Amino acid sequence: MxxxxxxxxxxxxxxxxxxxxxxxxxxxxxxxxxxxxxxxxxxxxxxxxxxxxxxxxxxxxxxxxxxxxxxxxxxxxxxxxxxxxxxxxxxxxxxxxxxxxxxxxxxxxxxxxxxxxxxxxxxxxxxxxxxxxxxxxxxxxxxxxxxxxxxxxxxxxxxxxxxxxxxxxxxxxxxxxxxxxxxxxxxxxxxxxxxxxxxxxxxxxxxxxxxxxxxxxxxxxxxxxxxxxxxxxxxxxxxxxxxxxxxxxxxxxxxxxxxxxKTLALRVERHCQNAMAVAKYLEQNPYVKTVYYPGLESSPSHELACRQMENGLFGGILSFELKDDVKGLSSFEAGKKLLNNMKIASIAVSLGDPDTLIEHPASMTHAGVAPEARLAAGITDGLVRMSVGLESAKDLINDLEQAFEKI
Ligand SMILES: Cc1ncc(COP(=O)(O)O)c(C=O)c1O
Missing domain, CATH: 3.40.640.10 (Type I PLP-dependent aspartate aminotransferase-like (Major domain))
Structure with a gap:
């Protein structure tokens, strides 16, 4: 070979x-x-x-x-x-x-x-x-x-x-x-x-x-x-x-x-399909203000992503920001409750694993970035990052749905 x-x-x-x-x-x-x-x-x-x-x-x-x-x-x-x-x-x-x-x-x-x-x-x-x-x-x-x-x-x-x-x-x-x-x-x-x-x-x-x-x-x-x-x-x-x-x-x-x-091609395709399904679900969720995923037509990156990313694949990671005043809570508090109630997704940094991982950048991966620099880059306190895994997309959406209900 x-x-x-x-x-x-x-x-x-x-x-x-x-x-x-x-x-x-x-x-x-x-x-x-x-x-x-x-x-x-x-x-x-x-x-x-x-x-x-x-x-x-x-x-x-x-x-x-x-x-x-x-x-x-x-x-x-x-x-x-x-x-x-x-x-x-x-x-x-x-x-x-x-x-x-x-x-x-x-x-x-x-x-x-x-x-x-x-x-x-x-x-x-x-x-x-x-x-x-x-x-x-x-x-x-x-x-x-x-x-x-x-x-x-x-x-x-x-x-x-x-x-x-x-x-x-x-x-x-x-x-x-x-x-x-x-x-x-x-x-x-x-x-x-x-x-x-x-x-x-x-x-x-x-x-x-x-x-x-x-x-x-x-x-x-x-x-x-x-x-x-x-x-x-x-x-x-x-x-x-x-x-x-x-x-x-x-x-x-x-x-x-x-x-x-050896399984990169297979895995990546499934990650991307699942992320797209989760992104579409989040986009219509009444508690979500913005979904950041280049595969969505609403994304400012979509047109460029279609040119630069290949085969209709847009990656397995998305971020989303919750609305303020979700059931009377700030987006930060609502985000914390959401993460704490997930059953399939693990609260963890890192990404690209078979398991879905969910994290809060402002308090985890980007906690070391000065708050004003964080905000300038769009990283609000209510931002949640999700590395969508290889589980069934239906199960992942159900997991999010039950966690939203518990906020
Ligand atoms: C975009 C990016 N680059 C580099 C790194 C560092 O990689 P490692 O944790 O393997 O040192 C990370 C870690 O999360 C990352 O997200």
């Missing part, structure tokens, strides 16, 4: 086979877990040649720098995104941190979208300024604001699409056209992995994911990945991160991700 050109087969075929060679020792179909910290050499000369990369092929010497199970995971991710190469990390934040340290230095300027995951927000507000890296925040979907924020030392634009937790869609091709070739466009596509969208093909220079979410898809492993050109991935490996900062995934987690990715 490895001789196949992944562009010549459908996504469903590629995602099962890409990256996974039959095991050279015994022909095992599933990629073995190379649970080893180091690799032995027959002779000093062989070791020296492997360290010097003089032997063709893949020759790991120490798992912090490379491991066959992790390499299979990286190659599958590169094929999944249509990128030249990929670097796997121990978590999504490992991927975010790696990209920052690999491509930015003291005196550079980076533009972040004004609403990103709370951990990434901390990197933007604290870690990068501490390193002497200038940071601006704009709504990256607003191209005029984005262009106005560019400085002579701007090296990177960073955004999520759809973003966390407002599910705002940003036009990747338009951003790339606006910033030009010398500024790297880095997209966190965690909320909508392939086959929903392929942001490198839209013009992004680098795509990263928290693998912890849809790509592993089973809620049992942390992981991250960065995908881009061979040159950028070489720079990422050389400069940092997995090797020097020590954030590679464990071989066991790489194995779990490889296993999870």
């Amino acid at each position: 490895s001789k196949l050109d992944w562009n010549s087969v459908d996504f469903e075929t590629m995602i099962i086979h890409a990256g996974q060679e039959h095991d050279s020792a015994y022909g095992a179909l599933a990629t073995p877990i190379y649970q080893t910290s180091t690799f032995c050499f027959e002779t000093v000369e062989e070791g020296a040649a492997k360290f010097a990369n003089e032997i063709p092929g893949y020759h790991p010497v120490y798992t912090r720098g490379g491991n066959p199970t992790t390499r299979a995971f990286e190659l599958k991710c590169a094929a999944m995104e249509g990128g030249e190469d990929a670097v796997a990390t121990a978590s999504g934040m490992g991927a975010v941190g790696s990209v920052m340290l690999a491509f930015l230095k003291c005196g550079d300027h980076v533009i972040f979208d004004n609403s990103v995951y709370g951990g990434t927000n901390h990197v933007a507000t604290t870690n990068l300024p501490n390193l002497g890296i200038e940071v601006s925040r704009v709504d990256t979907a607003d191209l005029e604001a984005l262009k106005a924020a560019i400085r002579p030392n701007t090296k990177m634009v960073y955004f999520e699409t759809p973003n966390n937790p407002m599910i705002k869609v940003t036009d990747v091709a338009a951003v790339k056209a606006a910033v030009g070739k010398d500024i790297r466009v880095v997209v966190d596509a965690t909320f909508a992995p392939p086959p929903i969208q392929h942001v490198l093909k839209l013009g992004a220079d680098i795509v990263l994911h928290s693998i912890t979410k849809y790509i592993n898809g089973h809620g049992d492993a942390l992981g991250g990945v960065v995908v881009g050109s061979a040159a950028d991935m070489k720079q990422l490996r050389a400069n940092c991160m997995t090797k020097i900062n020590g954030c590679p995934p464990s071989p066991f987690n790489s194995y779990l991700v490889l296993r999870g990715m």
Whole structure:
């Protein structure tokens, strides 16, 4: 299978086979877990040649720098995104941190979208300024604001699409056209992995994911990945991160991700169908003020999402805001009651698991974001985020209905 050109087969075929060679020792179909910290050499000369990369092929010497199970995971991710190469990390934040340290230095300027995951927000507000890296925040979907924020030392634009937790869609091709070739466009596509969208093909220079979410898809492993050109991935490996900062995934987690990715196409389709059904239900619920889901025709992101997201898939995550004065309660109090009364959905952060997860961004994922910055990004105290799982859509809607009744 490895001789196949992944562009010549459908996504469903590629995602099962890409990256996974039959095991050279015994022909095992599933990629073995190379649970080893180091690799032995027959002779000093062989070791020296492997360290010097003089032997063709893949020759790991120490798992912090490379491991066959992790390499299979990286190659599958590169094929999944249509990128030249990929670097796997121990978590999504490992991927975010790696990209920052690999491509930015003291005196550079980076533009972040004004609403990103709370951990990434901390990197933007604290870690990068501490390193002497200038940071601006704009709504990256607003191209005029984005262009106005560019400085002579701007090296990177960073955004999520759809973003966390407002599910705002940003036009990747338009951003790339606006910033030009010398500024790297880095997209966190965690909320909508392939086959929903392929942001490198839209013009992004680098795509990263928290693998912890849809790509592993089973809620049992942390992981991250960065995908881009061979040159950028070489720079990422050389400069940092997995090797020097020590954030590679464990071989066991790489194995779990490889296993999870085989069903990515099937799972994602079902997540999206369920999310659409739940979004439509919430849209007509008298207690709900706004539903944020790009699949809804009422969404300001809908037209762009139809162009940028593929096959009528709009992702499995939605947010919604309750009305104030629901049964005499503020939207915050009503939201708390709603969450506390859900029976199928678990109150938990994270997303992309088979189980439906529901959370309150203002007190959980985005609690670390300053209240005024939260509000500026639309994250009100009454906002609820739901990662719609793989259960029956009917059961999920019934669960919401009974929880609304109990408010
Ligand atoms: C959009 C996004 N990016 C990155 C991360 C960080 O991922 P991880 O928890 O795997 O470090 C998250 C976590 O929720 C996220 O939602």
